[in-house]
Amino acid sequence: MTVTETARSVWLDGVNPVTKIVLAVLLSVPLFASIDIVSALVAIALQLLCLPLTGLRLITVLKRLLPIAVFAPVAGISMLLYAEPAGEVYWTFGFATISDDSISLAIAVSLRVIALGLPTILLFGGTDPTQLADALSQVAKLPSRFVLGILAGTRMLGLFLDDWRTMGLARRARGVGDRGVLRRFFSMAFVLLVFAVRRGSKLALAMEARGFGSDIPRTWSRPSRLHPRDGGALLGGAMIMVLALTAAAALGTFRFVWS
Numbered sequence: 001m002t003v004t005e006t007a008r009s010v011w012l013d014g015v016n017p018v019t020k021i022v023l024a025v026l027l028s029v030p031l032f033a034s035i036d037i038v039s040a041l042v043a044i045a046l047q048l049l050c051l052p053l054t055g056l057r058l059i060t061v062l063k064r065l066l067p068i069a070v071f072a073p074v075a076g077i078s079m080l081l082y083a084e085p086a087g088e089v090y091w092t093f094g095f096a097t098i099s100d101d102s103i104s105l106a107i108a109v110s111l112r113v114i115a116l117g118l119p120t121i122l123l124f125g126g127t128d129p130t131q132l133a134d135a136l137s138q139v140a141k142l143p144s145r146f147v148l149g150i151l152a153g154t155r156m157l158g159l160f161l162d163d164w165r166t167m168g169l170a171r172r173a174r175g176v177g178d179r180g181v182l183r184r185f186f187s188m189a190f191v192l193l194v195f196a197v198r199r200g201s202k203l204a205l206a207m208e209a210r211g212f213g214s215d216i217p218r219t220w221s222r223p224s225r226l227h228p229r230d231g232g233a234l235l236g237g238a239m240i241m242v243l244a245l246t247a248a249a250a251l252g253t254f255r256f257v258w259s
Helices: 003-007 017-026 029-033 037-049 058-082 100-124 129-138 144-173 181-209 228-250
Strands: 089-093 096-099
Touching (some): 017 100, 017 228, 029 037, 029 100, 029 228, 037 100, 037 228, 058 096, 058 100, 096 100, 129 144, 144 181
Antiparallel strands (some): 089 096
């Protein structure tokens, strides 16, 4: 995310992080009701239309969505090969059969994976971990010890990325970073795991020493409350799901997941 994206105030900034979690579930669970192409495409299109409300740039969203888009077809392979044949059969070998119906199901499942991952990217792309912790404790009423542990772990993710980048540059400086990609990856991953265990142990000890593990009720410097905008966000999410499923039913593509 660029400095410009984080500096400007956007509509989604006024939505409570707990509401974002509920909204992410609301934009995901109804899609499990049907396996069809239309509802997934409509959901993706409507969510992308809300992009200006998030403050994220389209190129940023596409970059973050790329790993999901790359692995989404993997989820559709089982449907492509092992779904119940229907329509014209193009290829068969043993239990694997590719037909018109299996191709349609494979595309629908792949699109659904993207539709399920997109809300998380849009809703939490600019969410501050501290605000999330405040909301989880004050609005969701989760135990402060659990919330502070999540916050500390989230803060550590940035350090792990810096460690990974530093290790890569150090190996290149020693002339061992350009050969054996898999070997380099696993060796760096093991070193990063060691760093994570050591840093986690030190952090836990430091937090205990500062009283973060106490059962005494904690106070919070920044209040986190629900506002009418949160209701508007949930209403908008519900409308997106209703429109997506209604479009599938109207075009006759709605296919109940258990059918």
